[in-house]
Amino acid sequence: MEVTGLIVGVAGLAGLFSACLDSLSRFQTYRDSNSETHVLDTRFRAVRARFEQWGVSVGFSSGRLQPDHHRGLDNKGTANLIESILQIIAKTICDDSLLQRSRTGTRLQAGQLGGPMQSKSKRLKWALGGKESRTEQVDIFEKLVQQLYNLIPPEDKSQNYEGLGRTAWVEDIRQMLTKIEQGIKFEEQRDVWSWLGKSAPNDKYEDSLAKRVDTTCEWIFERPAFKSWLSPVDSTKPSVLWINGPAGFGKTVLTAHIVHHLSKALDTPVSHFFFTSDHESREDPFSALRSWQRQIASKLNIGFECIRRAWENDFSEQASRRTLVDLFKQVITTVPGCVFVADGLDECLQLGNGDASVARFLRDITGAIAGTDARLLLVSRDEPEIREAFEENKENLTEYRIRTDDVGADTAVFSQSVVNKRLSTKSKDLRSAISEAMAERCQGQFLWIKLQEQSLRTTMCKKRLHEMVKNTPSGLDRLYDQNWSRIMNMSDQDRDRAFALLRWTAFTFLPLTVCEVTEAIIITQFGELDPDDYPENVDDEYITSEILGLCGPLVEVHDDLENPSPGSRTLHIPHFSP
Incomplete structure (x- = not known):
C-alpha cells in the first residue's frame, strides 16, 4: 500500500485528526439542505460524530495526544495504518492542504486549515458535488471510520494491546486503503487532464513514422546545427532549432523520425506535437503547450505534481493561455533537460496576428525557456510571420533550411520504393530507370513522387512510362495545374x-x-x-x-x-x- 505522506509520529496523528475534525465541521456552512440530500447529510453527521468519539476515546484532545492515550497508538504498524486512513479522509472529504503541513512535520492545531483562499475545488468539494459524488464520499467516510474502530476499539485505554497480528481484517484494511487511494488518483488525474485541455491524437506522429522508408532521414543527425542544438557547449543556455523547408520536402516524416530517435537516445523527456489541417488544433497553436505538458505529466510523477498544484490553485474550469505559459515555465524548471518538438506551425490558421496566433505562441514559449536548459525544435515552412516572431529571441535561435542536396539520396530511395510497389512485374532495369528519372525531376519534393504513384500502372509499356515521367511538369504548382486541367477536360x-x-x-x-x-x-x-x-x-x-x-x-x-x-x-x- 502506498502511504500518501511521511510518517508524522503519534503526536502528529493527534494534530492530523484534529485538523480533519475541524475541516469536517466546516462543511455545515456549505451543505445543501434540500430534502433530496437530507438522508446523506444525516449519515454524514452521524459518521462525523463517530469519528469524533473515536478520537476522544483513544486520547486525542484539542490537537494534542493525552498522556493516558490508548496503548495501541504506540504500535508502529497500527499508527501507520491510522495515519493512512486519516490522510485519505483528508483527501476525499476534507481540504487536503493539511497534508502539506503533516509532511513538513508541523504540529497541527485545531483551526489551522487553509483560510478563505484555499483551493476552490477542494473548499467546495462537498458543497458542489452531485448526489452520486456525495454518496460515494459518505460511503468511504463510513468505511474508513469503521476501520479506525476495528484497529483500536473504544475501550479501556489501560487494557493490554496485542498489536495487529496476522488477522485477515488487517489485510482487508490495507486492500481497502489501496483501492481508495487508486480511486483518488484516478479521479484527480481525470480532473487535471480536463483542466489542462484536450490533446490532439497521436495519429499524425504514428502515420508519419510508418511512411518513412528505411535509411531515410538519417542525414539530419550529422548536420552541425542539429548536433550543437542537441549537445550545446553551455548546457544551461536555452536552445531553439528551427528547421524549415519548402512544401513537399518531407518535413513531417523527418520530424517524426527525430522524435523517435531522441526518445530512445535521451534520458530526459521528449514531448511532441504535430499540427494538421484536419484537426481543431490548427485554430490554436497553444494546443501544443497542453499536449507537451500532458506528456511530461504522464511520464514523470514530479511533472504531474507540478501541474496538479497549479490545477489546485486555479479557479477556472480550463487553463487559460496565460496559465499554460506560466505553468510551462514551472514544468521546465521542475523537470530539467526537457525537449519539446512541434511540426507544421504553418498549418495554423493565424500566423501573425491575435492572441491565438503562431507569432504570439512562439514569443511566449521562447521567452519561457530563457534561463533554463530546455531545448525546443520547431519545424515549418519559412513563412514571413514565423521568421519575424523569431527575431525577438534570435540570440538563442539556430536555423537550418532543408536543401535539395540534403534530401537527394532520400528522394532516390523513396522513388525506388514507389516504383517497386507499383511496377513490381516490370524488369529491374526498367524500374531503376523510371525511379531515377522521377527522383531527378522531383527537385527534392517527396510529395511530387507520391503524386505520381497512381499514374504508374503495370499495363503501361516501357515507352509510355518514360513519356509519362518526362511529360509530367516538375514542381508541385505545375503538377497541380496539370491535374486540374485534366479534371476540367x-x-x-x-x-x-x-x-x-x-x-x-x-x-x-x-x-x-x-x-x-x-x-x-x-x-x-x-x-x-x-x-x-x-x-x-x-x-x-x-x-x-x-x-x-x-x-x-x-x-x-x-x-x-x-x-x-x-x-x-x-x-x-x-x-x-x-
Missing part, C-alpha cells in the same frame, strides 16, 4: 463528381469515409438519395475508378485500422495548408 458528369469529391474532402471538419462521401455525392449530383444511384459494390475497384480515377492524386484514401472494409476508408487531401 472530363465529361460534365465526371467533372461534377470530381468537384464534389474535392469539396467534400477539403471542407469537412472530420474526414469522410468512402460510404459517407458516396451518399454525399449522390445528394450533390441528384438532389436526393435514390437507391438506384447507389453503387452495387463499394470495393477496391470502386475506389480506384470512381474516386482515385477522377481526383487522384489530389485526393488520398487512407485505411481504417479498426475496420478494414473498403467503405470505412477515409478521404484526405495529400498536402493542405492555409
